[in-house]
Amino acid sequence: MPKTDEEKGFVDVVNGRYKPRGVFHIIEKNQPIFNKDSGKLAGVTNPRDMTYIHSYGGEAIFFESLGKGKLMATRCDNDKCEAKGSIFEPFRIYCPDCLRKATIVDITEKAQKMAKIHSFIITHRSGAFNTLPKPIKFINVEFDKEVVTILMSVLSVGEPEIGKRVVPIFRTKDPTYTIMDLMFVLEGTPESDLPEGFTY
């Protein structure tokens, strides 16, 4: 059952520290586990409701930009680095070769014009806490030569195939500020077919 607002936990940063407010764990009684055949005690359940905090640090701008319809990446601009000019998506705060802070670049347009499916997989299974509709169509997105990596994402509309052109879509209405605010659709998908809350 979804929690009411009174049962939810929120966190702010105040004076340089994480400050929780609201309810963070609802205690649920443990239950004994018996062997149905022998009637003997085998163990106990240990139910627990936990909330983790994920610190985005230098990646925060990537996740914040998704809700604004922008795909941000980073590029090494260090003249002394062999990776100079390489664009990283997934976004890397530092260049993996020279460890200099990389320059943040907007690759929304590049993605709109160049993104292609490098590989994909369709799965009918998921783990607990999954919120994606099934089957899930995982795709790996390649851009152009400048982008030296291959982004993992989900194809929301259309059937995946290696080499097919795809276009990013963004959860601009009620963003979750997670990677779930970014998905892809096949090129040419009408805006009316996009999932609730998503725009090009």
Add this chain to the structure above:
Amino acid sequence: MIKFSDKQLRIPKLMRPVYLVTAGMSKFGRAFPETRTEELCIQAFTAASDFVGMTPAELKQYIHTCYYGHFADHFGDQLLGESVIHDRLGLDPLGNIGVKTGGATGGSAMWEAVKAVASGYSDCALALGWERMDEVPTDEGNHLISAAADKDWETPLGHMYTGYYAVMAQRYWKIFGKEEESFRKTMAEIAVKNRGYARMNPHAHGPMKITVEDVINSPIVAYPLRVLDCCLMSVGSACGIVCDEKTAYEITDNPLRIYIAAGSHTLRVADRRDMKVPLLPNEKQGQYDDLGKKFPGGNRYPGFTGFLAARVAAYYAYHMSGVVDPTEDLDVVELHDAFTISDIQTYEDIGIRPYGKGRDYIETGDAYVINPQTKKPGKLPSNPCGGLIGCMHAVGATGLMQIAEIGYHIWNRWDEIHEPEEKWKAFGREKPKDWTSLQVKGAKRGLAISHAGVGSHVTCTILMDPNKLIKED
């Protein structure tokens, strides 16, 4: 990094020879609802002491430091689980440490133990691993496994590790398998072989007598992978004990030389940049120049189709031990067959076959204990224990089980571990009427690959009869 310096490519050196003296393993199963983890670990340790004719208490007298492989703390709801096991094994106050490298955890625990002995810190070290994934509901288990992917960039997408992994299989299937029916059949042959071999192993959790058709008709997990293409999820424990030369011969007359090396690659497959193929001793400069021509789309290395970590681990281990061509120089291998297709990828990564030709290892019959075509012994039998598909994948124990199995072949004592009627009975398993020995006759050298998920960590262990070394010290 995509270019490596000479310093980084330096061949690792053990400061003194290290020997595997004994190994042991528990029964493996999907779940042990009425058994505590320590009971399985004690089972594995006791098997190791029995193997050298000692009591556990006698064997413990030799141990100086302990390396525990246990990957998923969050499954057991117990941090410092290593300390629990260490105490239950009665090994306090010896120094101990936990090792966690996903599916490669068992191999990595051995990597640490070998280095401890090689450096002179310890004369005898224990590497012991275990895993238990049966103590949470399956979907929560899937979520917990998916936490081994990047928590912000991957895990939220389905909370399902298969999704992050199988895209590699898909790419290999399309580029190198060319979506051919014959390739699909070869994948299935691996599942048939390994599940069939598991039938001869009382420890094994997933023995099955099946056909290629059964595999091809089994339910799809993530196309092209079907249920019978995938490894097991098991509970159990395995261990190995390594020593310097003097201590080794105090414990046994037949210790085995052990070499081990490790490699790594990005946790997110997404981050893999193109590079030149690092070559193994049996490969030639320029031999992969036309790979993209023969297999359109295959010019990206390692891309989604190769495991750089496995290649680098093999590179170090082959040079350390003098192996030039694994098919010629080795007699038996235990590979990390997480999926039939990743098994084929590994044949290429470790040089059993060149890139693009992995399938040939199965198709020629070389990978079988008895080559089904010639009815003669296979050139380099792979996974006679059943592997991860047929025997077990109890993450932290897997790499150690594989090392133990290679050891049993070289010790020529495979039958003693797998045949006794009493063991089958004690494990509550029925010994097949057609039980056959899978002892690789005359095995003197073997290899085990321990591999994590999408290929973030890989170890390569090589065991040799000390009278059959390739390279002088």
